[in-house]
Amino acid sequence: MDDKEPVVIDNHRVLGVVPGKPAVGDRKVLSEDDTVMVWPHLLVRHAVAALLVLLLVMVISLLFDAPLREIANPTNTPNPEKAPWYFAALQELLAHFHPLVAGVLVPGAIIGGLIALPYIDRNLSLSPETRRVARVTFTVFLVVWIGLTLVGFAFRGPNWSWVWPWNEWHGEL
Amino acid sequence: MRVVDRIKGSVAYRSIFRLPDAVTERDRAAAHWSSFLLHLYPVKVRRRELRFGYSAFLGVASMVLFGSLIISGIYLMFFYVPSPANAYGNIQSIQTDVAFGQYIRNVHRWSAHLMVIAVAAHMAKVFYRGAYKPPKEFNWVIGVVLLVLTLLMSFTGYLLPWDQLAFWAVTVGTSMASYVPLMGETTKEILLGGPSVGSATLVRFYVLHVAVLPAIMVFLIALHMWRWRKDAMLTVDAAERSIAAEPVIEEVS
Ligand code: HEM
Ligand code: HEM
Numbered sequence: 001m002d003d004k005e006p007v008v009i010d011n012h013r014v015l016g017v018v019p020g021k022p023a024v025g026d027r028k029v030l031s032e033d034d035t036v037m038v039w040p041h042l043l044v045r046h047a048v049a050a051l052l053v054l055l056l057v058m059v060i061s062l063l064f065d066a067p068l069r070e071i072a073n074p075t076n077t078p079n080p081e082k083a084p085w086y087f088a089a090l091q092e093l094l095a096h097f098h099p100l101v102a103g104v105l106v107p108g109a110i111i112g113g114l115i116a117l118p119y120i121d122r123n124l125s126l127s128p129e130t131r132r133v134a135r136v137t138f139t140v141f142l143v144v145w146i147g148l149t150l151v152g153f154a155f156r157g158p159n160w161s162w163v164w165p166w167n168e169w170h171g172e173l
Numbered sequence: 174m175r176v177v178d179r180i181k182g183s184v185a186y187r188s189i190f191r192l193p194d195a196v197t198e199r200d201r202a203a204a205h206w207s208s209f210l211l212h213l214y215p216v217k218v219r220r221r222e223l224r225f226g227y228s229a230f231l232g233v234a235s236m237v238l239f240g241s242l243i244i245s246g247i248y249l250m251f252f253y254v255p256s257p258a259n260a261y262g263n264i265q266s267i268q269t270d271v272a273f274g275q276y277i278r279n280v281h282r283w284s285a286h287l288m289v290i291a292v293a294a295h296m297a298k299v300f301y302r303g304a305y306k307p308p309k310e311f312n313w314v315i316g317v318v319l320l321v322l323t324l325l326m327s328f329t330g331y332l333l334p335w336d337q338l339a340f341w342a343v344t345v346g347t348s349m350a351s352y353v354p355l356m357g358e359t360t361k362e363i364l365l366g367g368p369s370v371g372s373a374t375l376v377r378f379y380v381l382h383v384a385v386l387p388a389i390m391v392f393l394i395a396l397h398m399w400r401w402r403k404d405a406m407l408t409v410d411a412a413e414r415s416i417a418a419e420p421v422i423e424e425v426s
Contacts (some may be wrong), residue, residue: 032221049230050237061279071261072340083345086289103349114317116308128304
């Protein structure tokens with residue numbers, strides 16, 4: 001090494017230069033794939049999300065009382081007989097197909113299909129353009145299911161006949 | 174601040190939280206690992222995961238609602254007896270006599286509805302993000318099981334108030350079971366404990382609702398989170414990686 005004049009910055013002699021990230025003042029532009037510590041960055045966001053959810057539950061619970069009908073009476077069948085809303089789509093199917101199809105095969109196929117999905121869709125890409133088939137299939141399923149749920153929940157009245165919810169309301173929560 | 178430092182230096186504190194002083198990032202990671210609750214979380218995530226649009230925090234929302242259900246559910250258990258002679262009257266007195274009873278019952282019922290929505294929305298969000306792709310296939314499968322369990326929890330809980338709504342909703346729901354090929358009637362009788370919804374059904378649903386299913390769910394949610402943590406650093410586009418399922422190496426010290 002040459003005997004050069006020492007490099008002096010702010011009255012301090014620079015002894016060496018080490019590779020790697022500077023300990024402080026790292027001004028490189030951060031990319032989405034850079035990592036951050038979960039505490040605090042992710043955890044504060046999760047805490048805020050948690051508080052918002054609890055706030056929502058609190059407000060709804062203060063505003064609306066849970067329903068309670070008359071005591072169960074096996075001899076008095078209500079009309080319409082409604083399943084809880086998350087089974088309304090199945091109940092709607094039951095009105096159109098044999099119970100073996102609507103009550104056993106369809107739910108079985110949905111659960112089986114969902115479980116199998118990651119093993120059927122082996123396309124590794126995450127970009128929406130290359131996932132058209134998967135996206136369209138799933139979206140069609142979602143739309144049909146939400147549609148059936150809405151129909152079964154709000155548009156069905158006595159004897160499972162079609163009603164308009166703004167005329168008569170038969171939905172139960 | 175002095176008091177805080179004194180507490181943190183005390184023998185008792187050190188025996189509970191065996192952490193190094195948080196000086197470097199490495200110390201903070203060590204503190205993270207050594208915490209029981211935090212160890213379900215990764216130490217680091219990619220910055221994209223901080224954005225709302227990434228997960229819409231729906232997984233967290235599902236978890237919070239489950240927590241709200243456990244707490245409100247335990248409170249209700251103090252005042253509720255699962256028999257046709259008592260159940261309905263118990264719910265009535267929860268609403269009128271028990272301190273905060275009506276409010277807690279509301280919390281339980283509305284949290285249950287919201288949880289079904291949150292879990293379903295979480296599934297859709299995970300789908301559209303492609304987060305079920307290798308190496309996360311199995312966490313998706315665990316998720317599907319959690320979805321089914323959430324529905325079963327809602328359904329078994331729905332019977333417990335023993336009002337007309339409960340009785341007939343469960344009658345409709347379980348009538349489908351009798352169409353299971355070959356063993357339809359058997360399946361139905363196992364579910365109901367008899368030919369129709371009655372006191373045996375109420376006890377069965379109650380035990381499933383407050384003990385069996387929640388225990389399975391707590392275990393599966395912990396497993397679900399733990400696998401999420403393991404894969405947290407692998408969110409990059411899988412197509413950019415040469416092999417689909419490389420061995421998972423934790424990128425955290
Ligand atoms: C995934 C979690 C859960 C869901 C979706 C859920 C759902 C429900 C639903 C829909 C009801 C009927 C509510 C009503 O009409 O007031 C109910 C009642 C009940 N649940 Fe849960 N629950 C969950 C967890 C729990 C847990 C963990 C416990 C106990 C440790 C519990 C204890 C009870 C009790 C005692 C009742 C009867 C009281 C009542 O009906 O108000 N639940 N649950
Ligand atoms: C009780 C129900 C559930 C709870 C409490 C739950 C909770 C969570 C949490 C907290 C996360 C990590 C943070 C986030 O993405 O928000 C997560 C991730 C995940 N969840 Fe769920 N989840 C549930 C149901 C489901 C369902 C129904 C599916 C899909 C069928 C699913 C699939 C996944 C997958 C694949 C990940 C990993 C995402 C990633 O690594 O980017 N989960 N879940």
